[in-house]
Amino acid sequence: MTVRQPFACFVTGTDTGVGKTHASATLLHALNAAGYRTAGMKPVASGSDWRDGHWHNDDVAQLRAASSVTVPLGHTCPFLLRTPCSPHLAAAQEGVRITRAPIREAFDALRRQAEAVVVEGVGGFHVPLDVGAVRWSTADLADMLGLPVVMVAGIRLGCLNHAVLTAQAIRARGLNLAGWIANRVDPDMLLADENIATLHAALDAPCLGELPWQLEPAAAAARLDLSPLFAANQYQAEASGLAA
Numbered sequence: 574m575t576v577r578q579p580f581a582c583f584v585t586g587t588d589t590g591v592g593k594t595h596a597s598a599t600l601l602h603a604l605n606a607a608g609y610r611t612a613g614m615k616p617v618a619s620g621s622d623w624r625d626g627h628w629h630n631d632d633v634a635q636l637r638a639a640s641s642v643t644v645p646l647g648h649t650c651p652f653l654l655r656t657p658c659s660p661h662l663a664a665a666q667e668g669v670r671i672t673r674a675p676i677r678e679a680f681d682a683l684r685r686q687a688e689a690v691v692v693e694g695v696g697g698f699h700v701p702l703d704v705g706a707v708r709w710s711t712a713d714l715a716d717m718l719g720l721p722v723v724m725v726a727g728i729r730l731g732c733l734n735h736a737v738l739t740a741q742a743i744r745a746r747g748l749n750l751a752g753w754i755a756n757r758v759d760p761d762m763l764l765a766d767e768n769i770a771t772l773h774a775a776l777d778a779p780c781l782g783e784l785p786w787q788l789e790p791a792a793a794a795a796r797l798d799l800s801p802l803f804a805a806n807q808y809q810a811e812a813s814g815l816a817a
């Protein structure tokens with residue numbers, strides 16, 4: 574059996590609804606095609622309904638459907654909240670505190686079960702997870718996991734400003750923006766190609782590919798170039814080996 578270098582990445586986006594789940598599922602399919610045993614993770618999901626004996630969230634379901642390894646639901650999503658709103662507000666409604674340890678434990682469990690883990694963030698990069706005594710946000714979550722970051726740019730009006738700000742925020746946390754994905758979420762956007770060309774010029778990071786409007790993740794997987802992500806994982810493994 575081939576032993577592969579462990580792989581993981583953190584997927585953030587220029588906003589909520591820009592295609593993080595769509596892109597994460599596409600990354601999982603691309604990794605499946607490269608022969609990896611894969612698991613998607615959504616550490617915090619808000620908005621779920623009771624179906625077939627368990628709480629169902631669309632992001633979690635899509636990530637699990639694109640994964641090649643079947644894992645316990647609690648490892649895919651340790652904080653599955655019911656109310657469809659910002660996670661810290663959903664958690665408050667339900668009397669839950671979103672804390673670091675269960676997420677860390679679920680991620681470590683996934684790393685033991687799969688060779689490649691794709692972690693989808695929550696909303697945009699700075700969405701609060703708790704504004705109480707323990708103040709933390711999605712940026713802190715990405716920092717805690719310390720993974721190479723993939724930024725999904727939803728190609729729609731406003732994406733240039735959102736993409737540049739998000740890239741700055743990722744780097745300001747000392748994280749590696751290993752690549753970005755142009756996701757065509759708006760088929761009617763004017764000058765979409767020119768906007769993508771502007772992002773190529775403005776973002777000092779490799780573009781992993783473009784995802785067309787309405788192409789399913791399994792079919793779109795071949796459009797992604799994973800080599801910058803493999804290089805980022807390799808670099809990280811060497812750096813942690815040197816530090817050990």
Ligand SMILES: Nc1ncnc2c1ncn2[C@@H]1O[C@H](COP(=O)(O)OP(=O)(O)OP(=O)(O)O)[C@@H](O)[C@H]1O
Binds near residue numbers: 592632756786788
């Ligand atoms: N390339 C695409 N073509 C057509 N529809 C798309 C594409 N990418 C995303 N969508 C649709 O846009 C919506 C938002 O996408 P998605 O759920 O992946 O965004 P998200 O960033 O993960 O959102 P959230 O912040 O809620 O997690 C979904 O209905 C999805 O099916």
Ligand SMILES: [Mg+2]
Binds near residue numbers: 593594595693
């Ligand atoms: Mg999502």
